[in-house]
Amino acid sequence: MSDQYDLSKLRTRVKQQIEKAVPDAKIDYCLTCGLCASGCPASGIEDMDPRKFLRYLVLGQDDIILKTNWIYSCSLCQRCKYACPMGIDVGRIVYEVKGMRPKEDRPTNLQRSCDLQKKGNSTGIPDADFVWVVGDILEEVHELEPEWSDLQAPMDKIGAKFYLNQNAKEPTVEPEEMVPLWKILHTVGIDWTYSSKWWDGANYCLFPGDPEDWEYTVRKQAETVNDLGCTTYINTE
Amino acid sequence: MLYATLEGLRRFNIPHNFEVVSIITLYAQWIREGRLKVDPAWNTEGLKFSVQDPCKLVRQSLGDPVADDLRFVIKSVVGEENFIDVWPNKSNNYCCGGGGGALQAGFVANRRQHGKTKFDQLNATGADVVITPCHNCHTQVLDICEHFGGQWQTTHLWGWIVKALIR
Numbered sequence: 001m002s003d004q005y006d007l008s009k010l011r012t013r014v015k016q017q018i019e020k021a022v023p024d025a026k027i028d029y030c031l032t033c034g035l036c037a038s039g040c041p042a043s044g045i046e047d048m049d050p051r052k053f054l055r056y057l058v059l060g061q062d063d064i065i066l067k068t069n070w071i072y073s074c075s076l077c078q079r080c081k082y083a084c085p086m087g088i089d090v091g092r093i094v095y096e097v098k099g100m101r102p103k104e105d106r107p108t109n110l111q112r113s114c115d116l117q118k119k120g121n122s123t124g125i126p127d128a129d130f131v132w133v134v135g136d137i138l139e140e141v142h143e144l145e146p147e148w149s150d151l152q153a154p155m156d157k158i159g160a161k162f163y164l165n166q167n168a169k170e171p172t173v174e175p176e177e178m179v180p181l182w183k184i185l186h187t188v189g190i191d192w193t194y195s196s197k198w199w200d201g202a203n204y205c206l207f208p209g210d211p212e213d214w215e216y217t218v219r220k221q222a223e224t225v226n227d228l229g230c231t232t233y234i235n236t237e
Numbered sequence: 238m239l240y241a242t243l244e245g246l247r248r249f250n251i252p253h254n255f256e257v258v259s260i261i262t263l264y265a266q267w268i269r270e271g272r273l274k275v276d277p278a279w280n281t282e283g284l285k286f287s288v289q290d291p292c293k294l295v296r297q298s299l300g301d302p303v304a305d306d307l308r309f310v311i312k313s314v315v316g317e318e319n320f321i322d323v324w325p326n327k328s329n330n331y332c333c334g335g336g337g338g339a340l341q342a343g344f345v346a347n348r349r350q351h352g353k354t355k356f357d358q359l360n361a362t363g364a365d366v367v368i369t370p371c372h373n374c375h376t377q378v379l380d381i382c383e384h385f386g387g388q389w390q391t392t393h394l395w396g397w398i399v400k401a402l403i404r
Contacts, residue, residue: 039331041331041352041354041355042351044350045347045350045351046347069344069347072339073334073344073347073348074337075334075339076336077293077336078296079292079332082296082328091337107338107342107343108343109341109342109343110343113338180395180396180398180399181260184395184402187273187402187404201238202238202372203242203245204338205241206240206245206338211248211249214241215248215249215251217245218251221242222246222251225253225255226254229254232255232258233242233253233256233258234259235238235239235242237239237260237371237373
């Protein structure tokens with residue numbers, strides 16, 4: 001009988017690989033209840049949903065798991081984990097599968113956002129442009145809004161209490177959106193600063209699936225804030 | 238985003254001499270302390286507001302307390318009667334479909350299919366303005382509103398705080 005079945009499919013290599021990387025993945029705890037799939041906005045996309053994804057893993061359908069582009073519709077939002085009675089984190093599992101795809105086979109712009117982030121920020125503008133645009137916009141406010149003539153946007157201020165990051169899209173695409181934030185901080189009167197390096201708060205290296213890239217960018221940000229001596233790191237999103 | 242920083246510091250055991258906070262928590266704290274004085278009196282037309290809870294900030298990082306702070310700030314700024322919440326909300330809210338790299342990955346039709354759940358939920362509020370305190374959510378909510386024919390404006394939060402600001 002056995003020669004009629006392809007037993008290699010039942011060897012669940014991907015599942016084992018995930019369990020090695022995430023010891024508390026609890027894949028076998030799945031009751032197949034479907035609460036995850038019923039509340040997942042990505043259910044049905046690419047004919048996949050969180051429950052099916054887990055079943056394919058358990059049944060060793062590794063070729064389907066490694067090939068499906070559903071992993072790029074799963075936003076790792078963890079609503080399935082929030083709903084799961086067994087506490088299974090499908091998002092964490094999808095993250096591992098994302099990392100298994102060879103870099104050259106990943107969506108180009110997704111990988112590129114992280115590659116750029118590793119050089120400093122996810123839009124790839126030079127750090128000098130960030131410093132320039134902050135100064136330029138501030139000057140404009142001083143000129144056009146006399147009531148804000150004392151507005152500040154400090155850069156690399158050693159010993160400031162608060163460090164502020166900024167999503168790179170703001171200085172790059174809509175720099176005027178930084179002004180209300182400065183006005184709020186100015187009104188409250190806190191002692192804050194930007195940094196001229198590693199200033200982007202977007203952290204796109206979380207998404208392609210390589211933990212070493214994520215770690216590298218967070219480590220660089222942490223070193224920057226430590227060097228500035230700030231005791232509070234404000235994330236704007 | 239806050240999650241990548243907070244979870245990255247924890248998961249990779251990265252040494253640091255600072256605490257990581259969300260600007261939303263601080264807005265709420267400063268309004269409560271009277272350091273940030275805001276008045277919704279500007280909203281004479283009764284513009285209605287709703288909100289997106291960013292997954293990475295709320296469900297995945299600080300939970301319902303930051304979602305409550307977010308609502309407290311919006312209500313303080315636009316008037317309590319002018320805020321219309323979504324359902325489900327806070328830690329149980331739906332993802333907008335733009336996160337996790339989906340906006341960068343391409344697969345536009347898939348991304349919009351994901352966003353349809355969010356569109357229907359926001360559209361049901363009938364709000365004039367949807368506040369998205371995360372840049373990814375902002376881009377996605379803007380796109381699904383246009384794509385599916387919504388009527389609301391998609392905006393960041395900080396501009397409304399300044400509009401209501403008393404110096």
